[in-house]
Amino acid sequence: MVVDSREIPAKMEEFLTPWEQRHWGALTVDKRRHDWLAGRWAAKRALQPLLATPSGVPPLSAIAIINAPDGAPQVADHPGISLTISHAGTRAAAATARADCPIGIDIEVIAPRTPAFVGDYFTPDEQQQVHLAPGYVRDTLVNAIWSAKESALKALRVGLRVDTRAVSCRFDPFASLPKTWTPLAVELDAARLGRGLPALSGWWRTMRGYVLTLMLGRECESSQRPLGTPDLSANTPSGLPELCPPK
Numbered sequence: 001m002v003v004d005s006r007e008i009p010a011k012m013e014e015f016l017t018p019w020e021q022r023h024w025g026a027l028t029v030d031k032r033r034h035d036w037l038a039g040r041w042a043a044k045r046a047l048q049p050l051l052a053t054p055s056g057v058p059p060l061s062a063i064a065i066i067n068a069p070d071g072a073p074q075v076a077d078h079p080g081i082s083l084t085i086s087h088a089g090t091r092a093a094a095a096t097a098r099a100d101c102p103i104g105i106d107i108e109v110i111a112p113r114t115p116a117f118v119g120d121y122f123t124p125d126e127q128q129q130v131h132l133a134p135g136y137v138r139d140t141l142v143n144a145i146w147s148a149k150e151s152a153l154k155a156l157r158v159g160l161r162v163d164t165r166a167v168s169c170r171f172d173p174f175a176s177l178p179k180t181w182t183p184l185a186v187e188l189d190a191a192r193l194g195r196g197l198p199a200l201s202g203w204w205r206t207m208r209g210y211v212l213t214l215m216l217g218r219e220c221e222s223s224q225r226p227l228g229t230p231d232l233s234a235n236t237p238s239g240l241p242e243l244c245p246p247k
């Protein structure tokens, strides 16, 4: 689910629980207030159809999202569901899977990054991909690599606490920006991450000035389609809806 923050209802009580309304009200930094709200809006919209019962779908304001101590989002009272959230610019993205399935999503604005950024955070192989990319796709590739790292580190639930070179991503060369989910390869460095790791499958696409990536436990991909995500095993075109037009 990808949303534009300009579509968020003005009345918070329409989609936030009382606790969430108080939490949002206590946030002091404007950007954080904006991002947090957009992430909740995306996540609740993604979750609502999954939580339907024979009597209907629950109101968004009855779906409670909390953060675990490590920062990962969780759906209160629904331990069977994994949730992942990202925000960038005016957009937010969320995806869900079975609880035993590692999942991470990330969205980034396609904007220039410095050579120092690439030198500091990318593996030698990633730096080489950037070096070889034609100039007109370089910003997209740099942001896609960065996004894929963040998605993987979210799926592993470690975030940026670890060296970003512990994740190395490889993109097939592209001449035009993919507008449907496209596979990417991801390798995890067990020595840098310091533990046994699930193999991940990576996917990416662009969407009107943004790049999106999704990482999913490879075993989940082959066993059962994760809840609410695109049918990745069939590599179908995007299961994510197009952005709603801003109101």
Ligand SMILES: CC(C)(COP(=O)(O)OP(=O)(O)OC[C@H]1O[C@@H](n2cnc3c(N)ncnc32)[C@H](O)[C@@H]1OP(=O)(O)O)[C@@H](O)C(=O)NCCC(=O)NCCS
Pocket: 035, 036, 039, 067, 070, 071, 072, 073, 084, 085, 086, 087, 088, 105, 106, 107, 150, 153, 154, 155, 156, 157, 158, 159, 160, 161
């Ligand atoms: C996870 C992380 C990489 C996200 O990076 P980001 O580009 O700033 O933000 P994004 O919009 O893409 O994603 C933010 C969302 O990631 C999720 N998230 C945070 N920590 C996470 C973790 N350990 N595992 C999985 N998901 C996590 C949250 O849902 C968060 O949104 P929310 O707080 O509004 O619920 C980054 O927040 C991180 O490294 N966190 C762990 C380290 C930490 O806690 N640092 C505190 C600040 S110093």
